[in-house]
Amino acid sequence: MPSSIRESGSSSRDVRPRGRSGRAPFVSIAILFFFLVLPSLVPDLMAPHDPLQGVFADRLRPPVFFGGTWEYPLGTDQLGRDILSRIIHGASVSLSVSLTGIFLGGLVGTTLGMIAGYFGGAVDAIIMRLVEVTMSIPLILLGLVLALSLGSSFQSIIIVIVLVLWAYYARQIRGEVLTIRERVFIDRARVAGASHLRILIRHIFPNIVNTLIVLATLQVAVVIIMEATLSFLGLGLPRPFPAWGLMVADGRTLIVRAWWIAFFPGLSIMLVVLALNVLGDWLRDRLDPKLRQL
Amino acid sequence: MNAQPLIEARRLSKHFDVGRGAPTGKKKVVKAVDGVDFAIRRGTTLALVGESGCGKTTTARLLLRLETPTAGSVYLDGADIHDLPRGERAEFRRRVQAVFQDPWASLNPRMRVRDLVAEPLVANNRLSRSAVTDRVAEVLTGVGLTPDHMRNFPHEFSGGQRQRIAIASALISQPRVLILDEPVSALDVSIRSQIMNLLKDIQQRLSVTYLLVAHDLGTTRYMADRTAVMYLGRIVEIGDTDTVFEGPAHPYTQALFSAALPARPATESREIVLDGEVPSPLNPPSGCPFHTRCPVKIGRRCEEETPKLQPVPGPGGTHLAACHLMDDMEGQRG
Amino acid sequence: MTHSDSDVVLAVENLQTHLYTKRGLVRAVDGVSFDLRSGETLGIVGESGSGKSMTALSLVRLIPRPAARIVGGSVRLDGEEILEKSEAEMRAIRGEQIAMILQDPQSSLNPVFTVGDQIAETFQLQGKQPRGRMRERAIAALREVQVADPENRVSNFPHEMSGGMKQRVVGAIAVARRPRVLIADEPTTSLDVTIQAQYLRLLRSIQQQTGTSIIFITHDFGIVAKMCDRVAVMYAGRIVEYGPVHSIFATPSHPYTQALIASVPSPDTKVERLESIEGQPPVPWDLPKGCRFAPRCPFVMDRCRADYPPMFATQSAGDGDAEAEHAAACRLLEGES
Numbered sequence: 001m002p003s004s005i006r007e008s009g010s011s012s013r014d015v016r017p018r019g020r021s022g023r024a025p026f027v028s029i030a031i032l033f034f035f036l037v038l039p040s041l042v043p044d045l046m047a048p049h050d051p052l053q054g055v056f057a058d059r060l061r062p063p064v065f066f067g068g069t070w071e072y073p074l075g076t077d078q079l080g081r082d083i084l085s086r087i088i089h090g091a092s093v094s095l096s097v098s099l100t101g102i103f104l105g106g107l108v109g110t111t112l113g114m115i116a117g118y119f120g121g122a123v124d125a126i127i128m129r130l131v132e133v134t135m136s137i138p139l140i141l142l143g144l145v146l147a148l149s150l151g152s153s154f155q156s157i158i159i160v161i162v163l164v165l166w167a168y169y170a171r172q173i174r175g176e177v178l179t180i181r182e183r184v185f186i187d188r189a190r191v192a193g194a195s196h197l198r199i200l201i202r203h204i205f206p207n208i209v210n211t212l213i214v215l216a217t218l219q220v221a222v223v224i225i226m227e228a229t230l231s232f233l234g235l236g237l238p239r240p241f242p243a244w245g246l247m248v249a250d251g252r253t254l255i256v257r258a259w260w261i262a263f264f265p266g267l268s269i270m271l272v273v274l275a276l277n278v279l280g281d282w283l284r285d286r287l288d289p290k291l292r293q294l
Numbered sequence: 295m296n297a298q299p300l301i302e303a304r305r306l307s308k309h310f311d312v313g314r315g316a317p318t319g320k321k322k323v324v325k326a327v328d329g330v331d332f333a334i335r336r337g338t339t340l341a342l343v344g345e346s347g348c349g350k351t352t353t354a355r356l357l358l359r360l361e362t363p364t365a366g367s368v369y370l371d372g373a374d375i376h377d378l379p380r381g382e383r384a385e386f387r388r389r390v391q392a393v394f395q396d397p398w399a400s401l402n403p404r405m406r407v408r409d410l411v412a413e414p415l416v417a418n419n420r421l422s423r424s425a426v427t428d429r430v431a432e433v434l435t436g437v438g439l440t441p442d443h444m445r446n447f448p449h450e451f452s453g454g455q456r457q458r459i460a461i462a463s464a465l466i467s468q469p470r471v472l473i474l475d476e477p478v479s480a481l482d483v484s485i486r487s488q489i490m491n492l493l494k495d496i497q498q499r500l501s502v503t504y505l506l507v508a509h510d511l512g513t514t515r516y517m518a519d520r521t522a523v524m525y526l527g528r529i530v531e532i533g534d535t536d537t538v539f540e541g542p543a544h545p546y547t548q549a550l551f552s553a554a555l556p557a558r559p560a561t562e563s564r565e566i567v568l569d570g571e572v573p574s575p576l577n578p579p580s581g582c583p584f585h586t587r588c589p590v591k592i593g594r595r596c597e598e599e600t601p602k603l604q605p606v607p608g609p610g611g612t613h614l615a616a617c618h619l620m621d622d623m624e625g626q627r628g
Numbered sequence: 629m630t631h632s633d634s635d636v637v638l639a640v641e642n643l644q645t646h647l648y649t650k651r652g653l654v655r656a657v658d659g660v661s662f663d664l665r666s667g668e669t670l671g672i673v674g675e676s677g678s679g680k681s682m683t684a685l686s687l688v689r690l691i692p693r694p695a696a697r698i699v700g701g702s703v704r705l706d707g708e709e710i711l712e713k714s715e716a717e718m719r720a721i722r723g724e725q726i727a728m729i730l731q732d733p734q735s736s737l738n739p740v741f742t743v744g745d746q747i748a749e750t751f752q753l754q755g756k757q758p759r760g761r762m763r764e765r766a767i768a769a770l771r772e773v774q775v776a777d778p779e780n781r782v783s784n785f786p787h788e789m790s791g792g793m794k795q796r797v798v799g800a801i802a803v804a805r806r807p808r809v810l811i812a813d814e815p816t817t818s819l820d821v822t823i824q825a826q827y828l829r830l831l832r833s834i835q836q837q838t839g840t841s842i843i844f845i846t847h848d849f850g851i852v853a854k855m856c857d858r859v860a861v862m863y864a865g866r867i868v869e870y871g872p873v874h875s876i877f878a879t880p881s882h883p884y885t886q887a888l889i890a891s892v893p894s895p896d897t898k899v900e901r902l903e904s905i906e907g908q909p910p911v912p913w914d915l916p917k918g919c920r921f922a923p924r925c926p927f928v929m930d931r932c933r934a935d936y937p938p939m940f941a942t943q944s945a946g947d948g949d950a951e952a953e954h955a956a957a958c959r960l961l962e963g964e965s
Binding site for chain 2: 187189192193202
Binding site: 571 | 675676776790792820821822823824825826829847848849850851853854873874891892893894895896897898899901902903905906908909
């Protein structure tokens with residue numbers, strides 16, 4: 001690069017508070033990798049047992065340090081299924097539910113949010129009323145209605161998630177677009193003769209990508225809890241899917257006799273959600289244009 | 295003025311609705327631009343000067359078709375730019391381009407220099423990628439940058455270099471009119487003259503017509519052939535730059551010029567300090583918009599009757615001011 | 629340049645403030661020395677990145693932390709070293725002895741309090757007083773900065789005022805306690821030309837009434853010409869030239885000052901072609917060795933690149949006369965003096 005190129009003119013622009021958002025949250029990334037990503041990619045390599053087929057004779061075995069054996073490190077449930085194997089297989093359920101739900105919800109929400117923010121007026125008013133309506137419907141009610149009408153399946157839980165999530169995306173993205181729309185480079189693009197579609201795709205979208213990444217990361221946590229809640233209530237994935245929420249629900253009745261059945265899936269949910277939140281917060285600081293090192 | 299003007303504004307107005315007043319329920323209207331007339335000849339520069347809220351930026355946006363006028367029209371080569379058939383709008387975009395004030399804000403931070411500069415070509419034309427790249431290299435060289443800069447992002451450049459990128463982009467479609475909205479006021483002092491000289495060179499080389507929006511009088515004097523002074527949405531004085539600066543006729547122009555900072559320390563002050571501030575454009579004064587602060591107000595007439603632009607006594611007849619004093623002077627002479 | 633003059637209010641010697649950025653160490657203020665005399669206006673003029681604002685902030689120790697640190701030098705207010713004061717002592721000095729007016733009046737005022745309350749707050753720091761008395765004093769302070777109708781304006785919120793009026797309120801707060809030194813950091817940059825003229829005139833009249841010394845930080849030689857008695861020109865963290873305003877304008881001696889003055893178009897005269905300084909100011913974390921202006925200087929010599937030139941008195945400087953002292957950090961002057 002030619003030496004005449006330099007950074008922005010004012011020295012105050014280059015001053016960044018040190019020690020903020022500096023180091024990547026390696027612990028969170030490790031937790032996510034070992035608890036979520038790796039088990040969903042190669043569950044069969046990691047799981048010692050079949051997650052669906054139990055050994056009746058081995059039912060309700062405690063975890064290894066609580067009187068159990070290494071055969072079933074986290075114990076077994078009332079049907080003799082290995083808890084560890086079920087958690088490992090459950091990871092892929094959680095991941096695929098959240099990725100699909102977030103992608104579809106984000107697609108719908110971002111598109112509508114960009115349209116609302118960019119065009120404003122009546123379009124904006126209609127979309128934002130829809131957002132408000134969506135946000136005022138309790139999740140449980142929505143889940144209940146859909147589960148009753150569509151039956152509980154992977155598709156219906158995705159539909160519930162998309163119906164809930166799109167509104168959050170739409171609201172956030174609209175706000176962002178409202179400010180981007182007023183920026184001078186949008187005027188410049190209009191003067192250059194760019195069409196609305198071109199402005200939305202080439203000029204506005206790249207400027208909301210950061211927000212989308214952060215939003216999506218934080219939403220994975222929300223979706224995992226949503227899926228767990230819905231499954232816990234019996235409105236989510238049908239048995240015998242090893243979904244984490246469903247496992248907590250099933251272990252509930254035996255919580256006194258065999259606490260491990262509900263405890264370990266619950267712990268997995270907590271760890272993953274916590275790690276995602278830490279990662280999301282870090283990404284937000286990291287990608288925030290005001291804090292970003294230009 | 296023998297040549298046909300390239301761009302002309304006639305009775306141009308832009309009023310903004312800003313909701314309704316609470317007690318009366320009457321619609322509140324800001325007359326940002328209120329009946330503005332001017333013409334710019336090919337290859338020359340007209341400067342619009344004035345303080346914030348005088349309507350100079352809105353006028354520029356009207357010329358760029360970023361706003362639609364409430365009344366009046368803008369003609370480019372005789373055609374009303376706000377009434378173009380669909381097919382000619384892309385052609386208008388190619389012919390009228392702009393350079394904005396703040397090069398930190400006007401360049402999309404997510405785009406590379408090549409794409410930023412090529413925007414007016416890509417959005418309108420169907421040129422091949424390599425033809426576009428060649429043309430980008432050509433205009434970058436023309437503004438004192440090099441083709442190597444194409445792959446960089448705007449944040450890798452200083453303010454002056456960014457403004458050069460913005461100018462390159464404005465030139466790529468070979469426009470005939472450039473709207474320069476405070477093109478140097480966001481830049482460092484030592485960079486401003488570089489950019490002003492560049493713009494002057496470009497005008498000479500390509501005979502582009504400039505509309506310059508400025509608040510700095512030194513910049514205006516240096517850059518403009520003609521100068522129009524605006525106050526509360528109206529042009530109060532217009533004429534050849536040297537004539538206006540050497541013999542300002544309107545009391546507002548006189549006060550504005552005297553408030554300008556001196557180029558060197560002066561022993562005595564010739565300053566006319568105006569009382570108060572610019573009235574709110576929501577509730578502009580009746581009659582002459584300047585009468586509330588005018589030091590030489592001549593009575594009721596200024597409060598009741600809005601003065602029209604009329605020739606300032608002197609040779610040429612192209613120096614106009616909107617002030618009732620002009621009548622009196624005429625009267626005295628006649 | 630330090631004199632034992634009793635009328636020196638603020639003596640700054642070899643002040644060094646460093647910024648620690650991710651790009652590396654920035655010597656934002658790199659050995660700045662000047663005296664501020666009683667009742668005078670000293671201009672510090674420079675472009676962005678010249679270190680002029682960081683110098684101002686260092687004087688009141690309000691530099692952004694932890695990114696910036698004052699690493700050396702001395703700042704003496706009436707002979708007392710400021711850099712060794714505790715944070716509590718410093719708070720007492722700010723406002724009481726040294727006050728500041730910043731560029732943006734909008735962010736200097738708290739939007740949820742009336743301007744009266746915000747002016748009264750400065751008096752409250754001197755001890756509790758009855759509410760009615762506070763209001764009286766706030767109104768008097770507004771009258772002093774020539775705000776029309778101060779009885780009503782005192783209960784306005786900042787958003788109900790224009791930019792010029794807000795900057796007057798900021799001024800009222802700054803001079804309310806009669807500081808010895810007023811630092812004005814580009815106070816009129818966001819104001820319109822006619823409002824700027826009003827404000828500059830106001831600052832002058834306040835100075836005449838109170839005898840406050842003013843440090844005026846600006847990028848605009850026009851403001852220097854209008855307001856200042858003496859001026860220091862900064863470039864890349866250093867003072868390259870200082871002297872009385874008349875002398876600087878008549879015989880600018882550093883090539884940077886010369887070029888800067890010549891590159892500003894004047895509204896009073898027609899110029900065919902402006903001079904311009906080629907190139908860009910240096911990257912703050914990668915300053916050239918030797919004179920920092922050398923890469924852009926039309927008169928550059930080999931020794932300019934070797935080491936940083938010291939200050940040389942100019943020919944126009946009268947001998948022994950403190951008022952006339954005019955010097956520049958340029959080797960071109962070496963032979964002359």
